[in-house]
Amino acid sequence: xxxxxxxxxxxxxxxxxxxxxxxxxxxxxxxxxxxxxxxxxxxxxxxxxxxxxxxxxxxxxxxxxxxxxxxxxxxxxxxxxxxxxxxxxxxxxxxxxxxxxxxxxxxxxxxxxxxxxxxxxxxxxxxxxxxxxxxxxxxxxxxxxxxxxxxxxxxxxxxxxxxxxxxxxxxxxxxxxxxxxxxxxxxxxxxxxxxxxxxxxxxxxxxxxxxxxxxxxxxxxxxxxxxxxxxxxxxxxxxxxxxxxxxxxxxxxxxxxxxxxxxxxx
Amino acid sequence: xxxxxxxxxxxxxxxxxxxxxxxxxxxxxxxxxxxxxxxxxxxxxxxxxxxxxxxxxxxxxxxxxxxxxxxxxxxxxxxxxxxxxxxxxxxxxxxxxxxxxxxxxxxxxxxxxxxxxxxxxxxxxxxxxxxxxxxxxxxxxxxxxxxxxxxxxxxxxxxxxxxxxxxxxxxxxxxxxxxxxxxxxxxxxxxxxxxxxxxxxxxxxxxxxxxxxxxxxxxxxxxxxxxxxxxxxxxxxxxxxxxxxxxxxxxxxxxxxxxxxxxxxxxxxxxxxxxxxxxxxxxx
Numbered sequence: 274x275x276x277x278x279x280x281x282x283x284x285x286x287x288x289x290x291x292x293x294x295x296x297x298x299x300x301x302x303x304x305x306x307x308x309x310x311x312x313x314x315x316x317x318x319x320x321x322x323x324x325x326x327x328x329x330x331x332x333x334x335x336x337x338x339x340x341x342x343x344x345x346x347x348x349x350x351x352x353x354x355x356x357x358x359x360x361x362x363x364x365x366x367x368x369x370x371x372x373x374x375x376x377x378x379x380x381x382x383x384x385x386x387x388x389x390x391x392x393x394x395x396x397x398x399x400x401x402x403x404x405x406x407x408x409x410x411x412x413x414x415x416x417x418x419x420x421x422x423x424x425x426x427x428x429x430x431x432x433x434x435x436x437x438x439x440x441x442x443x444x445x446x447x448x449x450x451x452x453x454x455x456x457x458x459x460x461x462x463x464x465x466x467x468x469x470x471x472x473x474x475x476x477x478x479x480x481x482x483x484x485x486x487x488x489x490x491x492x493x494x495x496x497x498x499x500x501x502x503x504x505x506x507x508x509x510x511x512x513x514x515x516x517x518x519x520x521x522x523x524x525x526x527x528x529x530x531x532x533x534x535x536x537x538x539x
Numbered sequence: 540x541x542x543x544x545x546x547x548x549x550x551x552x553x554x555x556x557x558x559x560x561x562x563x564x565x566x567x568x569x570x571x572x573x574x575x576x577x578x579x580x581x582x583x584x585x586x587x588x589x590x591x592x593x594x595x596x597x598x599x600x601x602x603x604x605x606x607x608x609x610x611x612x613x614x615x616x617x618x619x620x621x622x623x624x625x626x627x628x629x630x631x632x633x634x635x636x637x638x639x640x641x642x643x644x645x646x647x648x649x650x651x652x653x654x655x656x657x658x659x660x661x662x663x664x665x666x667x668x669x670x671x672x673x674x675x676x677x678x679x680x681x682x683x684x685x686x687x688x689x690x691x692x693x694x695x696x697x698x699x700x701x702x703x704x705x706x707x708x709x710x711x712x713x714x715x716x717x718x719x720x721x722x723x724x725x726x727x728x729x730x731x732x733x734x735x736x737x738x739x740x741x742x743x744x745x746x747x748x749x750x751x752x753x754x755x756x757x758x759x760x761x762x763x764x765x766x767x768x769x770x771x772x773x774x775x776x777x778x779x780x781x782x783x784x785x786x787x788x789x790x791x792x793x794x795x796x797x798x799x800x801x802x803x804x805x806x807x808x809x810x811x812x813x814x815x816x817x818x819x820x821x822x823x
Contacts, residue, residue: 285556334556446635452595453636456628457697458620458652475648478638482683 282404288517289331289402294411296518301399303525308391311532313539317387323528324394331402341397342390349386356382409434410512428502435491443484450479541705541737542569542592547601547612549587561587563761565601569754574731574738576748576769579758580783585709585741586631588758592707592739593628594619606704624653627703631710634690637682642673642693645682649701660700667700668693671726688719695723699730705737706730712744720744724751749773749787750809757782770808789813 289297308320328335356378363377400408413430420426451461454475461472549562561584569575577585590596591603594616602611608622616622630636639645643664650660668678671692677685682693691711698706708727712720728751730736742748748755748769755772757765764782765772772778773790786794793813797803801820807813 283556332556336554337556449630450636452590452593453628453630453633455595456593456623456630457636457649457701458623460620460652475636475638479635483635 281401283333283337283401284404285332287330287332287402289327289398291517292402292521293512293514293518294403294407295414295512296514296521297399297403298408298411298415299522300525301395303522303529304395305392307525307529307532308388308395310529311535311539312384313535315539316532316535317391319531320391320528323524324391324398327398328394331398333398333401337401338394338397341393345389345393349389352385353382356385405437406434407510407512409437410510414512425503427506431502439487442487443480446483447476447480450476450483541571541606543567543604544591545602545604547591547598547603549584549591549596550599551587553599561761562591562598565761565763567756567763567766569737569739569756571737572731572735573753574727574740574751576752576755577739577741577758578743578745578748578755578784579764583758584761585758587761589628589707589709589739589741592626592705593623595628620653624701625703626705626707627698627701629695629698629706629708629711631713632691633694633711634687636694636697637690640681641679642668642682642685643678646693646697646700649697653701663700663702664696667696670699670730671696672722688715691715692723695726703736705739707739707741709741710743711740712742712747720747727751745773745785746787749789757784770805 304320304323308317311317325335328338357374360378360381361373361375363375363380365373366376366379367374403411409430412433413426416424416426416429454472455461457475459472459475460468461476464472544565544567547562547565548560551559551561565588577588579585587596591598591610592605594610597610597616598612600612602609604610605622606625608618608625610616637645639648643661646664646667647657647660650663651657655663665675665678669675673689673692673696677689682690685693695708695711706727711727712723715723724747727738727740731738740748740752752769754767755765755769756763757772759782765778773784773787774793776786776794778784779786789808789810793803793807796813796817801817803813803816807816
């Protein structure tokens, strides 16, 4: 359970970690657009180089990014199969038995796969270098314009940040209860269906009771410190754009510009 | 030796940039039939050590012998169930593991898992509940309705009912009132003395450790700093300072008596014996 890489925050200090979460969010959108616009391999190479530089600046191993690709392998195989069955244009590349495989099918699939991989790298880069709470602050800021139509941005951001905050706690709690039940002879991996149901029950019931208890405690603690939903709040942690943040956004904009230009000139 | 660690190491998040060596080259032999305490600051590796005793964590390096079971790094384990039956592990805040509709069913849950018949499991459960002072009229109550202290005693009964040879307790008295804590300790002492169980207690409570645990292991940053008689550790001011431990009240009292000219033997560890020896010297 602790081995999930996708979306996991890596708490080290680096240039990327210190960037403003809002800058990183804007950068994420710009770069994803930059990945989806071009039709040239050269632009993909250019973006891949940018991502590698960002990875080095973020002190995240390439190994971790490769690990985050793993869950996508099935989807890629699925894509390849569907595409070879449906795309029947371009020249014939080779034959499998009597079935012709077309050049466009292979190339289109490769294109989509490279786009997906680049997109996952960018997203992993964001989540690995941004503390979840900072991320929600950034999202709240981005949603600000919606307040004109009375969208409860602050409440939504608070809910998201509480949910994010409690994911590790609940995982920890789950592991603890699982261990306690294993010590009482529960086998979570093997056994007949009835045994498995009993095993799951011995995990779910305590987990629920703990989760509810935590929720009540949190609500009390928030009220005790004067939290009123919807009230105007000041902030302890104030986000501030600095020179590096502007530079970062500028680089992302440049990348997007290059990929748009490639549609006209390459 | 029922439990021996041989150059055992364990690393959390092994392949991550923030890998952390929680246990570092542990060599440790825990004696049979006595109460051993494991102490050390938060994050020193106490809980990691304890989880190895039930094969909940498997060593990354080295090996571990528990009773007749041998756990070697990198080997697949086959005897998890018998091992977990023979080593009962009571977790920190064990009250959160209760889930059945009734107290008796919850306590019988472990024995049932380890292959006892329903009648036998219920009989063992009733016995264990009596041992931890839960009265019979609570047997059919829901465990979620009990008080915190009662819940914890029911959770401990759930382990005792499995009839383990070794009982490991992680912070069993944390969050209990002094009276409840005292009762809890009395229970462990009687399990040790009367039923001859080997008991390992992880604790922050130096007073309790001094008063009831024969041997003590001091862990710090995943390494063993001291293992030996509890009395020798707490009477050695240099060691206490080195490991940043608080002196138990009785030891402070004992030292003050010695500084004021009384002669106390090595047996004078408890208040009763100290009082007796002083009384004799005063008479003379």
